[in-house]
Amino acid sequence: MFDDVGLTGALGRSLLLVGVVGSLFGALASVVVARSNDRGVARLVPRFAWLSFAAALGAFAVMEYAMITRDFSLEYVQKVGSTATPPLYNFAAVWSALEGSLLMWVLVLAGYVVAVYHWLRRRREDALGNWAMAVMFIVSMFFFLLSFGPANPFAAGAPGVTDGPGPNPLLQNHILVMFHPPMLYMGYVGFTVPFAFAIGALITGRVGEGWLLATRRWTLISWGLLTFGIVLGSWWSYEVLGWGGVWAWDPVENASLLPWLTGTAYIHSVLVQERRGMLRVWNLSLLVATFSLTILGTFLTRSGILNSVHAFSESDIGPWLLTFFALIVVVSIGLIGWRGDRLHAPGSIDSPLSREGAFLANNVLFSVFAFIVLLGTVFPLVVEALQDRTIVVGEPFFDRLAIPIGLATLTIMAIAPVLPWRKASMETLSQRLFWPAWCGVAALAISVVVGATGLVPLATFGLAGFAAGSALRQVVLATRRQGLRGFLGRTNGGMIVHLGVILIAVGLAASNSYTKSQELTLVTGQVASFAGHTFELIDITEETTDRWIAVRAHVSLDGGQAYAPAITKYTKMGMNVGTPSVRTGAFSDIYLTLEPPVRQDSNTAKIKVFIKPMILWLWVGGFMMGLGTLLALFPGRRRRPTDPVSAPVPDSAAAS
């Protein structure tokens, strides 16, 4: 089993085996406790949890140690390690390819197992919690197995190798490689927790008593981390990839978006469950779907069956992941089919024009959008299977369908916060939406005045103003009542998140509709102009290190500061990477890329200039979403049971 891997490899692999065994016994022990409440066995559960976590941490540490000491006896270090990589990127190189990134998954998951156990400390005797622990252990065991078996990072490499190519050049030139993958994983893997509780609820046949509502917090945290991870990824792709875009509807990006969409639907519909006790089975289904999508997404991106710029190398883990996905689907659908009707709530929703109705509309929109993204991603496989020909479903498909969904979402965001529970009258709406509507008209007027055109972007700006007015109204009312505490709590935090989403919608609409670009051939000493800006080539420099050779064109923008787009050739991999240079502004970015061919000793350079409006708003919006999530995690104002939740009924005199 241990071939000639040397001490490091053997140690790492043994730790993984410890993790497999620890998770397995943890699962068994939890099931025993769930069924018989045996206190003796119950004491073993935390030991297995900590054992697995220690094993995962140890294996990860061994991997880092091997990477840092450039231990080329391991195949993985041969693949992504290099003597020339700087320490920071070398540390991050561990998660730059398949086996190492799975190791990170194992670590994060083992951490969540321990965290969930600690969180359950006051409810140790409840069978539901123990079943949830069992599910967590089983998932953890699966990933330990993957890492121990087909995706083994501690496999022996070819003998006699003393250096390697280092990680992919795109992962070596920006600090975001330290943050984007770990954050994404913490969010992605975090969805295992609500899934475990959903399965626990289905098995025990109990959905009420606050279980699902308590796990809402776990879902919100994972969702927040995933949101942040996705925004960081977009920012990275904008800064690094050099085509000025933030989202490409690439299969790997879609894989991270799918659970985010169903997670968003869940965060909203769980409020209906809390207030009215309804939609219980639907919420369980959403949680199951979210987790299943994380596994499906992992399969799609790591099995090699889909073309992607993010693609990890092909490996054998495809069939394993697919089997696990099938298992989850079968078990979940079976449990829901068996228990669903018993858990069904007897209530009803009175009127579509109510807070509940708005959340239902939100759920429909986000579920349909998730379906669209999934369909577009797997459709090439369907066509291949049925008609044996290759097609590509690219950005235009997703963009076109995302537009009506985006507009509908903005509309709901505008109306929902003012809707009371149960039933709303037109009178209430017209009163509460008055000032937000004026915000919308003002936003539309401003857009038209500054020169915006086009039905879709203008509709977006108007609706964005409307929705922002609604969100601000809620926050203003709350702060008026409670001062600074008015920013806390899930409604108010949620409004901040909505504001972030609105900023992102505006940024996307503007940059997708109004980007201008032009290729300019610059000659040193001459000034070229485009779109009201001037560009002058100062000179072309070349810088050589032992990892790369970078040719940079220094361009003075508007007679001022010089920006230097570059083409970097990574010598060990023979890969050319274009690096853009961006001047960020409040309302538009000026984005420069250097076009090949370029030579250091020439006096001409071909650059491409993009004028991209409102890009900064995307990052500010993303930040606000993160901030809002944080605020939403604080407990809000404690509502007295006797407070009215519907709107006051207006006098008949008002109806004129």
Add this chain to the structure above:
Amino acid sequence: MKRRRVAPIVSALVGVVMAGLLVILITADPPQNADTFSPLLGQPAPAVVSTTLDDDAFDLARRKGSWVVLNFFNSTCVPCINEHDELLAFHAAQQNESEPAEMYTIINDDNDDAVREFFEKNDGEWDKVRDHDGAIAVSFGVARVPETWLIDPNGVVRTRIAGELTTGLLDEQLADLRRQFGS
């Protein structure tokens, strides 16, 4: 009150869709490259008008009357380098034929000096044709190198081989074609 049966029905429906999805995912193969098909097969070859590295004019239409081999090439592409010996052997064998096939290299995304240097080091006495802006590659639908195309004496495209040439493949293909079309 009727016993509610919604959950099993909906679950069954979802299960069927999932089963379909699973079947598709199980049978999916990683994307492969189409090797020898092209919509140009059996059609007159696209016009190719360019210059050679020796700065002579080149016009494919004027090569009618003999079999023409076009090899799309780049000096840094590893399979191109690997198949070079095979091309040399083919070219030498053709010189012994009564009507030798003509060999031309179409330079793909490379600079002239690098190509000259390669052929000086590795031999190859046939003409190398420039491809300004990649227009020739686009008109043939060539995205990756190496690719080798066989065109008959009437200017009709007969064979497309994508990827590295295996030993004797080109001789075999041309021999078959000669038998089939008689020349």
Add this chain to the structure above:
Amino acid sequence: MNLRRASWLFMLVATVALLVVGVVRESGPLTQQDRIDAIAQRLACPTCSGESIYVSRASAAEALRAEIARQVAAGQRTDDEIIAYVEARFGGQVLLVPRATGLDALVWALPVAVLVAALAALTAAFVRWRRRDASLLSDDDRAIVAQALANNDD
């Protein structure tokens, strides 16, 4: 008509007017570069992993962009014809926008179908809830309530 209702009416009119202004003054005929970019965004680079030739910096993408620029400058083909020209040479794998015919049309039709189905299911649910709530009240109950209200008027 009270002030609020008048204001809503004004807002509606203003919105429509502003939208009309914005749509009508949309920039005139596209420049050649715009046309080239639009076509490039509909075609995939044949050697890349699903990137469009507008985005990709690969040599095959550059060559295709140059070809499209040539054809747009020649002005003899429409956008769809240029795309058909490229598709004829490189195969269906270069089309980024799925066709609207045959099996490919499913990818456009299914989302619409699912949306319609979801809305239909919601409507059915609301109807069922309303009917059930209405049927929970028997006529006797209504009579009792009516009588109690009548008594209260005394």
